[in-house]
Amino acid sequence: MKITEFMKNKKGASGIGTLIVFIAMVLVAAVAASVLINTSGFLQQKASTTGKESTEQVASGLQVVGVTGKKSALGNQDIELLAIYVTPSAGSSAIDLTQTKLFLEYNGYSCSLNYSSKLNLTAGNANVFGNVGNADNTSFMIASLQDADDSVSDSAVINKGDTVAFLVNASAAFATTQIPERKVISGKIIPEFGAPGIISFTTPASYTDTIIELQ
Template identity: 40%
Template sequence: MGVLIIFIAMVLVAAVAASVLIHTAGILQQKASSTGTTTIRQVSSGIIETQILGYDSAHPTEAGGVSLLAIFVSPNAGNSAIDLGNVSLTLTVGGVTAVLVYNSSVFADISHGGSTNIFGISAWNNLSTAKGNPTSFGVLVTFDPQHSMVASYPVMSAGDQAAIVVNVTNTFGTNITQNAQVTGQVTPQNGAQAIIDFTAPVDFVTHVVQLQ
């Protein structure tokens, strides 16, 4: 009789242990699934840089340097929307690092009317040295079929494109010269950053320079 009681007790203990293990495994599986989903969302969301253009206003161009930057960005594939008003831009030029934020007075939308010279738009005057604002960047809307981007709330939806515009001279007190190294990142509230990393060409032969 005693042996039977011990056997039954062992069976009950084993059953309880198995139940605990199954419950724990279920919790771990849920956590792993949640972590995987979060990781995928983080990797597939965020902001991407598509190209970077610079403007050299000097005559001849060889004598000058890039004074304006246009960093073209789009939402990453998994992102529903990105508010450029809440994005921060970090740039390092000539060993000096600046953190820039959006200035709503520096906004232009050419997504429907177009432009023959994106660097000649009057809104960029608000980034000039005379206006101050050395820690500001502006936004140029280039593709926005849903009209979702306005100066006070520049929200990019999936498929939209815009450029973050920086007055290099105003921010750093100098231009980006030939063969200069520039690094940085565009950081959204959520998701992946867009990485900036280029070396300026050895020679500037046109006013508009492809940098990245």
């Protein structure tokens, strides 16, 4: 065999090896690109979901706009029933009230109340205390005061423009007969997500009316 033929054969062998390496590099690059594309797509979706949930958590919540109490017709006629008026915070998403928790503190005693049922008002707001006595020491009821789309009436979901009264049988919740004058009541309504509604008031020095504005 001549030297020139031998050198030509060596160049051919070297070219095949280079081609194999090149193809392998292309395959590795393609696999790596596919992994990166899939990973970036997953991360983008995850970031979008997290951002939406974070915005919902920050912007949503409940706002307590007032609290009234009703005196008992028996005994020393102190406050027996509470109505806590609640609306969604500005920009809030719809909130399922069946998943809310109501915490109250009074006279060294705290209670945690869960959703019990809806109270159907038949004659406007005057009957907001109508059946609150059915609530016990573990539950609260709700009454829809403003509900244009019937979301509260149908499924106990509060959304923009709605106003709801959380109704509490204070005598049962606090394991006491009634709430007398000059007592501090505090608490919060904690929704499934978002900011809680804050409750804080002191009962007046005297009860002159049957229905008393407390907060």
